[in-house]
Amino acid sequence: MVNASKISAIRLPFCGHVYRPLTIFVYEPQTSDTSDWAQPLIHFENVGLRYGMGPEILRDLTFDIPKSSFQFLTGPSGAGKTTLLRLLFMSLQPTRGIIQSFGRDITRIPRSELPMLRRRVGIVFQDFRLLDHLTTYENVALPLRVRGKEEGSYRRDVIELLKWVGLGERINVLPAVLSGGEKQRVAIARALIDRPEILLADEPTGNVDPPMARRLLSLFLELNRLGTAVVIATHDLALMDQVDARRMILTDGRLDIYE
């Protein structure tokens, strides 16, 4: 078992190549506020959520996502993992309680400011959500493109990141011809390309075989070593057993945390 907080250097073998560890200069998270490192990235306090007049899906959640932390979010199907991820991603508001993202109460953030905050969060959807008409390279570069950056300024970074996730030879390929694992890595690379402060991944190993799941886990650990907080929602106990990391277990809408 690997201790997520004590990893010194991990080399990621993909496609028969051994890539150099990425330099912190390139993939260091873009933290805008460096004055208060003790402040968590996201803070939940007595958060509850219900859909319409139905029962509460999530109840009394109180926890922090500290900077550079690594945690698994697990629980049975229907426990509310994806809903919790949506709350973390600011695509839902709680019915009660307080959620503070990057020090701001999310219920008070104007709509126009949400895109700027979302740029600090990388998200990997369970169904990848790749654009089918764009190549691997273009899908990964999309977040930078929507930020108005010139292609010349990010081309090398995108190619390097694709090599890092083992897709260096697939940059001009459309998603339709990629395998499930490759699509997953494209989705991960897209979430990482702008060096988010926190990465949310919804069942990132759900569509891949065990060896590929281990590779992806190594990828997340390397990313965490470089300073990004990681939240992985998963059912995969075998995957969780490989890393000595914080576990957040959702059961019937309640959260138990095992440090």
Add this chain to the structure above:
Amino acid sequence: MSETGTNTPQQPDKAQKRRVEMTVRPTGPILPPSNIQGNALMVVIAIMAFLACLTLGAVSMVRATAAGWQSQISREVTIQIKPEDGLDMGAALVKARDLALTFVGTRDGRIMDDDATARLLEPWLGTGLNLEDLPVPRLIVITIDESNPPDFASMRDLLKVEVPQAFLDDHRTWVDRLVQMARTTVLIGSGVLILVFTAMVLTVVFATRGALSGNRHIIEVLHFVGAESTFVAQEFQKHFLKISLKGAAAGGLLAAGLFAAANFWQTRSMATPESDQATALFGTFTIGWTGYLGIFATMIVIALLTTITARLTVMRTIYEIDLIRSDPARTDGLMDD
């Protein structure tokens, strides 16, 4: 993070090969350049633009034809002199013409001679007519300046005094009726035009929204990777502007070409029975530069309409995504745990 750092100098061909492999294609547009919805929308826009331009041209043609009729009739007035015992018809005709020509606004006076009068009566009385034997009124045709017509009331009064048998007909009754008819025709045409334009607007709006619904996943992905609403809206605007310009240009140019071709055929086949019949039925197929300008304006309106619809729909979609965020009761599109 250059890859060259890992390559040794003794492997130049390998490094070259890798550089070739790393070439990426020119960055494609964020929206797929063509898909089924986009092509269908382009065809719908082309058809609606064609129909709208055709109606616009037809109304323009009717208006021009009606104005031509009105102008032709109001360009002349006639003085009719009824025969009377003891009246020197020749002298009365000359006197009436001269009196009429003294008014400002008259240009020319022409007494219809015996032959011309006989030709006018030929359909009713047959040929070989001797006008001396019949009490037939005689006519004087006075050409007037349309822009500065004479004072018909004064002319009528003067003629009544000087030549009591003379009767001035300024065709006012005919002109009024014709103007009324022309206005009605143009009004009907304008009504049809409004209906066609309304249908076009609704069709374009719904077709654009339909085409956009197939791209909702793109809006969502852009939104979730941190794109601002204005960026997403601009991308869609650009995309739909291209589609609508192509469709509207195709429809508009087809309609303009049709009018130009009909006009060319009419000019080439002038004085043939077919052309005369077409002219009698439809008038001349000339829509003038204002007609072509109208067709161009229609194309621009359609393009703008599609673009604005695309923008509003995208903004609304993003608003709905944010609405779901602030209202957990709405779970549209949420994934299950």
